[in-house]
Amino acid sequence: MKKKMALIIAIILTFSLASCVKNTDANTFAPSEEIPTGQQETEETMAQLESTESQPNQPESIEFQPNSTTNSTSQGNNATTPNSTTEVLYGNISSMWYPHKNAEELVESADAVIIGKVSGISFQILDATTGMPPDEKTEERHRRLWTIYDINILTAYKGSESSSLKIKTDGGLKDYRVEEQLELIKDLTPPNNIIAVSGETSMIKMGETYLFTLSQSRNWEFFNVMTPSQSIHNLKNPFGKGEAVASQENQRGSSTITAKDVISVFGQDKWDAFWAQWQKDNPGWESRLDKAAVEKALAAN
Numbered sequence: 001m002k003k004k005m006a007l008i009i010a011i012i013l014t015f016s017l018a019s020c021v022k023n024t025d026a027n028t029f030a031p032s033e034e035i036p037t038g039q040q041e042t043e044e045t046m047a048q049l050e051s052t053e054s055q056p057n058q059p060e061s062i063e064f065q066p067n068s069t070t071n072s073t074s075q076g077n078n079a080t081t082p083n084s085t086t087e088v089l090y091g092n093i094s095s096m097w098y099p100h101k102n103a104e105e106l107v108e109s110a111d112a113v114i115i116g117k118v119s120g121i122s123f124q125i126l127d128a129t130t131g132m133p134p135d136e137k138t139e140e141r142h143r144r145l146w147t148i149y150d151i152n153i154l155t156a157y158k159g160s161e162s163s164s165l166k167i168k169t170d171g172g173l174k175d176y177r178v179e180e181q182l183e184l185i186k187d188l189t190p191p192n193n194i195i196a197v198s199g200e201t202s203m204i205k206m207g208e209t210y211l212f213t214l215s216q217s218r219n220w221e222f223f224n225v226m227t228p229s230q231s232i233h234n235l236k237n238p239f240g241k242g243e244a245v246a247s248q249e250n251q252r253g254s255s256t257i258t259a260k261d262v263i264s265v266f267g268q269d270k271w272d273a274f275w276a277q278w279q280k281d282n283p284g285w286e287s288r289l290d291k292a293a294v295e296k297a298l299a300a301n
Contacts, residue, residue, distance in 0.1 A: 110231075111216040114156045114160055117209045124146055131217045140188070144171075167214065167224070209234075237289060
């Protein structure tokens, strides 16, 4: 009950933030007043709560914060107008995820554990209550922008038997194919007509290779990231927390989980095979990584 009440308060704050007034001098949004504890639940809040609970392995709560306007230049492949500059309003998605105590618990709760390369990034409007494209029954408030990552699977440790999969993350990306995102959200109702960005997942880069620990969406088309700081690892450093995630290992009781920890759950032979191949694929790695730290990690079986 306490967890549900905390979520209700966070969602009330979300909708309060949508009514912020733009501060033209500072080029930011003025912060909204704090929501008093115990504020009466509204029909809007309860509907959003039901939406959140319908999606498995999603954040405990999501706080949407209108942030700032910036002059953004489109970047990336297939940008709508790659050389144009547009004033864009961004918002922040601040998520509270359920942490996992260790790699064993993380792997057990996952539907898929894979090594994959990001081969495509696109954007789509989805129904937040179903994770599917909206239809005539979708309420306007549930139409939201999502980022879709196409992943070519290089190694599958659990769950996926195909050669590729799609990962969806809530929100868009800053300074990446901006006009494409603006075109998608232009007819949405506030606050969904702002490009909201999650710092925990938006640093996944095109062409990079990661170890992903994923849950599967209810509609089976998309996969979801779990706790990002524990389940997205850039394999430039299999012993570290990864370069692609704004890591929050020490918050909310979560622990540091490395790629080595996750792969080793499937057996020492799986790790040995990965490590041997990784060294071949990364010549000169000794100059990039702390060799003493690597030796310590390898000794900790």
